[in-house]
Amino acid sequence: MELRWDPILREWIIVSDERGKRPLLPENFCPFCPGSEEVPSSGWDVLSIPNKFPSLRPDPPEPRIKSDRFYRCSLSRGVCEVVIYTPEHNATLADLSVKNIRAVIDLWAERFSDLGKRDYVKYVFIFENKGRVIGVTLDHPHGQIYAFPFIPPIVKREIESSKRYWKRNGKCLFCAVIEREKRDAVRIVCENDDFICFLPFFARWPYGVHIYPKRHVGAITDLSSDERDSFASILKRVLRKFDNIFNMSFPYMMVLHQKPTDNKQYPFYHFHVEFYPPYREKNKIKYFASVETGAGTVTFDYTPEEKAKELRESPET
Numbered sequence: 001m002e003l004r005w006d007p008i009l010r011e012w013i014i015v016s017d018e019r020g021k022r023p024l025l026p027e028n029f030c031p032f033c034p035g036s037e038e039v040p041s042s043g044w045d046v047l048s049i050p051n052k053f054p055s056l057r058p059d060p061p062e063p064r065i066k067s068d069r070f071y072r073c074s075l076s077r078g079v080c081e082v083v084i085y086t087p088e089h090n091a092t093l094a095d096l097s098v099k100n101i102r103a104v105i106d107l108w109a110e111r112f113s114d115l116g117k118r119d120y121v122k123y124v125f126i127f128e129n130k131g132r133v134i135g136v137t138l139d140h141p142h143g144q145i146y147a148f149p150f151i152p153p154i155v156k157r158e159i160e161s162s163k164r165y166w167k168r169n170g171k172c173l174f175c176a177v178i179e180r181e182k183r184d185a186v187r188i189v190c191e192n193d194d195f196i197c198f199l200p201f202f203a204r205w206p207y208g209v210h211i212y213p214k215r216h217v218g219a220i221t222d223l224s225s226d227e228r229d230s231f232a233s234i235l236k237r238v239l240r241k242f243d244n245i246f247n248m249s250f251p252y253m254m255v256l257h258q259k260p261t262d263n264k265q266y267p268f269y270h271f272h273v274e275f276y277p278p279y280r281e282k283n284k285i286k287y288f289a290s291v292e293t294g295a296g297t298v299t300f301d302y303t304p305e306e307k308a309k310e311l312r313e314s315p316e317t
């Protein structure tokens with residue numbers, strides 16, 4: 001296991017052959033249900049545990065391949081954790097009460113600050129892959145955390161743009177997006193006192209909403225207690241809307257974009273959540289095919305305005 005540098009795209013690849021050799025789990029066995037190996041049988045609502053097949057480790061083995069000046073390798077140093085949202089095997093994040101979603105948010109914040117403090121962790125990436133169609137094999141509701149030894153490329157790009165905007169305009173690029181989305185109004189999905197959810201003008205996925213705190217904060221650890229409640233509440237509303245669009249448990253990728261934890265200052269960065277749901281219509285999958293994957297350019301076969309309207313009108317019950 002090691003990191004390999006791609007000198008053409010200038011980014012790290014995480015090579016972990018151990019993961020490819022993960023054993024198949026016996027049917028009907030859930031490693032995240034209470035009472036199984038690392039999961040206490042009671043006394044918890046939400047839990048984080050080490051990922052049993054991590055692609056990043058606090059004490060990684062030396063790379064098998066010698067790094068040279070042209071083909072560079074590095075240690076796969078980091079942490080991979082699993083966040084089990086609830087002891088309830090058949091629930092989803094959308095089914096949890098706002099209070100229990102708040103508990104998930106508190107755990108995210110705690111893990112962000114704990115992992116972020118380690119000197120080898122430059123970026124704490126909190127995410128959820130949900131649904132078989134995304135490739136998730138375990139149904140038990142859970143998310144994951146990757147504590148990276150580098151700032152991943154998408155975040156890096158957001159940092160470069162927002163830093164430039166901050167320098168040129170003296171204000172936050174993300175705040176400017178929120179302001180503009182509020183003014184245009186047609187792409188707003190829902191909002192409350194502290195948070196707003198919209199399908200941005202530049203949406204990449206048919207239902208790919210973004211959720212932003214209205215106050216300029218860089219990470220969930222900067223949110224007040226009331227704001228964390230508002231965050232839980234809007235998350236629940238958005239997830240309910242998702243499930244109600246096609247009357248199915250809606251698959252998605254959900255990522256938290258927060259400031260890096262490399263001890264540098266990021267006053268220009270603004271925390272937000274992004275969703276990438278793979279559906280574009282009922283029973284129709286949006287593939288990131290050649291144009292998206294090979295050219296890096298997204299094709300959006302609708303308008304963000306019409307998709308936002310669908311979501312706005314989708315019930316929250």
Ligand code: ZN
Binds near residue numbers: 032033088140
């Ligand atoms: Zn389970």
Ligand code: ZN
Binds near residue numbers: 172176215217269
């Ligand atoms: Zn901002």
Ligand code: FE
Binds near residue numbers: 158257272274
């Ligand atoms: Fe982002």
